[in-house]
Amino acid sequence: MAEVRLENVRKGYGEALAVDDLSLTIADGEFVALVGPSGCGKTTTLNMIAGLLELDGGEISIDGRRVNDLDPKDRDIAMVFQNYALYPNKSVRKNLAFPLQMRGMARGEIARRVDEAARMLDIGHLLERRPRELSGGQQQRVALGRALVREPKVFLMDEPLSNLDAKLRVQMRSELKRFHQDLKATIVYVTHDQLEAMTMADRMAVMHGGKLQQYDTPERVYAHPANAFVASFVGSPAMNLIPARLTETGIAGDGWQLALPPALLARARQAGSAGVLLGVRHGAIGLLPAATPGAVEARVLTVEPTGDITFLNLRLGESALVASAAPDRHFTPGQPLWLEFDMARLHLFDAASELAL
Amino acid sequence: MVRHRADYLYVAPAILVMGLVIAYPVWFTFYLSVFSTPPNLALEDKIFVGLDNYGRILGADSVREASLNTLVWTVASTGFAFVLGFGAALALNRPFRGRGLLRGTLLVPYVISAVAAAYVWRWLLHSDLGVISALAMASGLRSTPFNFLDNTDTVLASLIMVNVWKEFPFVMIMMLAGLQTVPDQLLRAAQVDGAGPWQRFWHITVPHLGNVSLVTILLLLAANFNGFTIPWVMTGGGPAGASEIWITQIYQLAFGRIRFGLASAYSVILFAVMMTMGYFYVRALVGKDRPS
Numbered sequence: 001m002a003e004v005r006l007e008n009v010r011k012g013y014g015e016a017l018a019v020d021d022l023s024l025t026i027a028d029g030e031f032v033a034l035v036g037p038s039g040c041g042k043t044t045t046l047n048m049i050a051g052l053l054e055l056d057g058g059e060i061s062i063d064g065r066r067v068n069d070l071d072p073k074d075r076d077i078a079m080v081f082q083n084y085a086l087y088p089n090k091s092v093r094k095n096l097a098f099p100l101q102m103r104g105m106a107r108g109e110i111a112r113r114v115d116e117a118a119r120m121l122d123i124g125h126l127l128e129r130r131p132r133e134l135s136g137g138q139q140q141r142v143a144l145g146r147a148l149v150r151e152p153k154v155f156l157m158d159e160p161l162s163n164l165d166a167k168l169r170v171q172m173r174s175e176l177k178r179f180h181q182d183l184k185a186t187i188v189y190v191t192h193d194q195l196e197a198m199t200m201a202d203r204m205a206v207m208h209g210g211k212l213q214q215y216d217t218p219e220r221v222y223a224h225p226a227n228a229f230v231a232s233f234v235g236s237p238a239m240n241l242i243p244a245r246l247t248e249t250g251i252a253g254d255g256w257q258l259a260l261p262p263a264l265l266a267r268a269r270q271a272g273s274a275g276v277l278l279g280v281r282h283g284a285i286g287l288l289p290a291a292t293p294g295a296v297e298a299r300v301l302t303v304e305p306t307g308d309i310t311f312l313n314l315r316l317g318e319s320a321l322v323a324s325a326a327p328d329r330h331f332t333p334g335q336p337l338w339l340e341f342d343m344a345r346l347h348l349f350d351a352a353s354e355l356a357l
Numbered sequence: 358m359v360r361h362r363a364d365y366l367y368v369a370p371a372i373l374v375m376g377l378v379i380a381y382p383v384w385f386t387f388y389l390s391v392f393s394t395p396p397n398l399a400l401e402d403k404i405f406v407g408l409d410n411y412g413r414i415l416g417a418d419s420v421r422e423a424s425l426n427t428l429v430w431t432v433a434s435t436g437f438a439f440v441l442g443f444g445a446a447l448a449l450n451r452p453f454r455g456r457g458l459l460r461g462t463l464l465v466p467y468v469i470s471a472v473a474a475a476y477v478w479r480w481l482l483h484s485d486l487g488v489i490s491a492l493a494m495a496s497g498l499r500s501t502p503f504n505f506l507d508n509t510d511t512v513l514a515s516l517i518m519v520n521v522w523k524e525f526p527f528v529m530i531m532m533l534a535g536l537q538t539v540p541d542q543l544l545r546a547a548q549v550d551g552a553g554p555w556q557r558f559w560h561i562t563v564p565h566l567g568n569v570s571l572v573t574i575l576l577l578l579a580a581n582f583n584g585f586t587i588p589w590v591m592t593g594g595g596p597a598g599a600s601e602i603w604i605t606q607i608y609q610l611a612f613g614r615i616r617f618g619l620a621s622a623y624s625v626i627l628f629a630v631m632m633t634m635g636y637f638y639v640r641a642l643v644g645k646d647r648p649s
Contacts, residue, residue, distance in 0.1 A: 072548050088565075090560075099549075102547075102550055103551050
């Protein structure tokens with residue numbers, strides 16, 4: 001296993017910059033998710049680590065060795081693709097053996113490794129089948145097995161779960177996590193699904209527009225988003241972002257105002273922002289039935305019970321926001337509610353730069 | 358059944374036309390093949406001879422020679438056209454400057470009329486007046502003209518060369534279309550797995566092209582087996598029958614010597630071979646849709 005280091009990596013397609021000055025260190029044995037919406041540069045980044053795309057600038061090193069000019073096969077990496085990319089004309093056994101054959105490994109050793117991977121992934125009974133005779137989940141396991149037999153320094157995974165149905169995806173998610181725990185493998189995992197990144201990764205690199213937005217543990221990214229994009233991308237439902245302006249004692253929007261703790265206010269003042277975005281997750285909003293000092297009035301638009309938790313779409317001045325409540329509480333559309341924000345979990349972002357204050 | 362009656366009405370005109378232009382001639386050929394016909398157009402004077410015509414065709418020395426020629430002509434034309442066309446497709450599949458122009462240029466042999474091409478090639482290969490001989494002599498490469506078409510040893514090879522030139526673009530188009538459906542992700546996976554360009558070609562591209570190759574080869578085999586224009590226009594089967602193939606012999610028998618009965622029996626044999634090929638063609642086409 002090995003450390004992967006990206007320094008000032010750049011890649012453009014024509015005029016557009018797909019990856020813009022990306023620097024990232026993935027520690028030995030770490031599971032890192034590159035996460036972001038379509039077109040954020042995450043797959044381009046993965047393909048550059050794999051050696052399937054050339055860099056326009058910067059440097060990539062694996063295990064301390066610069067790999068910019070190395071072929072994929074010389075980088076000691078294995079890759080799992082979104083559509084599994086199993087060789088359709090080969091049996092599962094031959095699919096698993098292929099990367100070893102290409103390296104000229106002895107027959108006995110190939111058989112041993114294939115059997116071991118098959119046992120580990122519980123696909124021993126599928127070895128003589130062709131890929132088209134397998135279910136999506138089985139194909140996914142075979143694809144994983146083909147990466148595993150190589151015993152590579154780094155596993156690269158390109159949205160490996162996105163073609164599975166929801167139930168199977170949850171199951172494979174925990175299998176992948178166990179796979180990582182057992183192997184202590186360095187894994188770079190690309191996904192557009194923030195939940196996948198949150199649940200599996202040791203650290204997540206949130207990308208947007210080719211730029212790295214934040215690189216930290218899922219807990220910290222969730223609790224302390226570096227900017228408004230990360231705040232709105234990570235977490236489901238997304239963090240509420242409410243436009244407001246700074247006042248003497250706190251912030252105000254149209255028709256509401258809120259006093260802020262002095263420390264938070266001072267931080268916002270220091271940044272010199274006039275316009276701010278108030279960031280608050282649904283769980284940090286208390287719902288009170290009557291006017292209370294320090295609470296702001298909102299109105300219920302719709303109620304969405306999900307069983308465990310009930311989500312409410314609310315209207316605060318000219319802004320819409322989502323709050324949540326226990327399922328045993330009842331609300332009716334049009335009803336007024338007083339929102340009490342948990343001050344320790346409030347976020348402020350500069351309205352212009354969208355950076356956290 | 359009642360509900361479908363109208364359906365038959367709708368397809369009736371098409372069935373009628375097909376019956377007239379396909380089924381009737383086929384049936385009439387079968388019918389004529391069991392008669393001895395006079396060497397004129399008075400078909401009323403034909404005499405029933407059973408399978409005699411078939412016996413005469415299958416026993417004739419000239420047919421045996423033509424059969425060997427037909428085999429060589431069909432297999433060699435198909436083989437060389439396939440190899441050349443596939444090579445061209447591979448070369449043109451990767452992007453380079455001027456690729457579009459080159460693709461267009463290489464299509465020219467396929468789109469020009471076979472008769473025109475055959476005449477031009479006959480002239481190019483002519484031993485006395487041909488450009489190729491003239492250039493070879495003018496440049497001092499040879500002191501005597503090439504004798505491509507008037508030599509029993511080289512005439513068939515020359516015809517095959519022209520035929521390959523004429524039909525390799527067809528292979529190129531088919532294989533280019535096939536190459537463009539090779540999934541990029543498979544090639545990338547193989548690249549990461551350590552396969553070099555040649556191994557990727559062998560393990561990914563070739564298996565993926567299996568079906569399109571099979572269909573292309575079967576279409577070529579059928580077209581060449583029936584390939585009349587080039588041999589007929591360029592040599593008419595000569596010299597001394599050295600470039601005679603089944604189809605030119607049938608034509609000569611029917612419309613040169615006016616032996617319709619004999620020519621019909623010969624045609625039925627050719628038809629049987631073609632239908633066998635057709636069977637494999639259809640099987641190859643539907644085979645890939647069949648669940649395993």
